[in-house]
Amino acid sequence: MTIRLGPNRYGKAECRLVTVVRDGPRHELTDLNVSTRLAGRLDATHLTGDNADVLPTDTQKNTVYAFARDGFAGIEEFGLRLARHFVTGPIDRAQVHVEAYGWRRLGGHTFARAGDEVRSATLTATAGQAWAVGGLHGLTLLNTTGSMFKGFPRDQYTTLPEADDRILATAVDARWRFATLDVDWNAAFAAIREGLVGAFTDTYSRSLQQTLYAMGERVLERVPEVAEVRLALPNRHHFLVDLSPFGLDNPDAVYVAADRPYGLIEGTVLRDDAPLPGLAWDLGAA
Known part of the structure; x- marks a missing residue:
């Protein structure tokens, strides 16, 4: 009988993130839930416990927050930038899933939650290509x-x-x-x-x-x-x-x-x- 490691991936799930753009009297609010998944040459950590190729999930979380610092044109653009960043070294496939929760404007800086409707985007990158799925x-x-x-x-x-x-x-x-x-x-x-x-x-x-x-x-x-x-x-x-x-x-x-x-x-x-x-x-x- 032969036993082997099958497909695998790992990441940081559900990084809650709120950004506020404060330019002018009308603030812009973005409320996100961001998850990452990385895959690649990760046999060693599974088979021997060697973590030399394992980017910590805590680092992935911190990257999400750092990339949000300067804003983004849309959740797809934000997720694509993150996915491409993570494809390096032993990681040959990265996927970032973003959910955006709606808020209804009540005033210049006052908002009310806009119900159960959720916009999403799943961005996948490899060394040679990338694609986007909205939702x-x-x-x-x-x-x-x-x-x-x-x-x-x-x-x-x-x-x-x-x-x-x-x-x-x-x-x-x-x-x-x-x-x-x-x-x-x-x-x-x-x-x-x-x-x-x-x-x-x-x-x-x-x-x-x-x-x-x-x-x-x-x-x-x-x-x-x-x-x-x-x-x-x-x-x-x-x-x-x-x-x-x-x-x-x-x-x-x-x-x-x-x-x-x-x-x-x-x-x-x-x-x-x-x-x-x-x-x-x-x-x-x-």
Whole structure:
């Protein structure tokens, strides 16, 4: 029997970081969660405990804070700069995952947390190339009409009635891969988010799958720098409450919002001519 070391990596997870730009009376606030993952020639530390090639995770944390000192043009630019910095010596692959939490401005230097929506970016660098994956999760959307679900197959276990009109709700989990690093990151994110929301709003939905495709298609139409979009859309079910035991009708007014179980619709929308990165792109957090 042969035993060997398989793929491995290490890093510093969830470095919480808040920056404040104080130029002028309107301060700019950025609230981040940054994680690093490094991989390379690290056999010795696993097999013999020799740490000569192991950059301490504490050093990685300190680098994150130091690189934030002079600001950044966007979370993608910040993560890319960090990832490229870590690719040196025995480290041949570095990945930086950044989550940005939204704050709503109330005044020149006063803010309120903007809910559960989180912007993300995963930046990966090797000695020869780099690529960027953007993301957004926790964007909760709901249409009170303009959605149906009918014409599906039925068998002895089917109890779901066909719906000519229903509430359609989801919490968007989106990832998109950029085909280039020559991007105005913040403008691209704004256009992507607008495309996702706009397609959800505009599409008369006969299935959540149809809506998923429309959302991905809208992003690719609006943002040429994006090569592909991956979406996971949970179906946040809303069921009419039976009020007949109380002698009342329910004219599509009262619903129960069920949190589980739920349908989960996932899919990828991509350009046929989109260049692929040298290594499969990673959707997961660092």
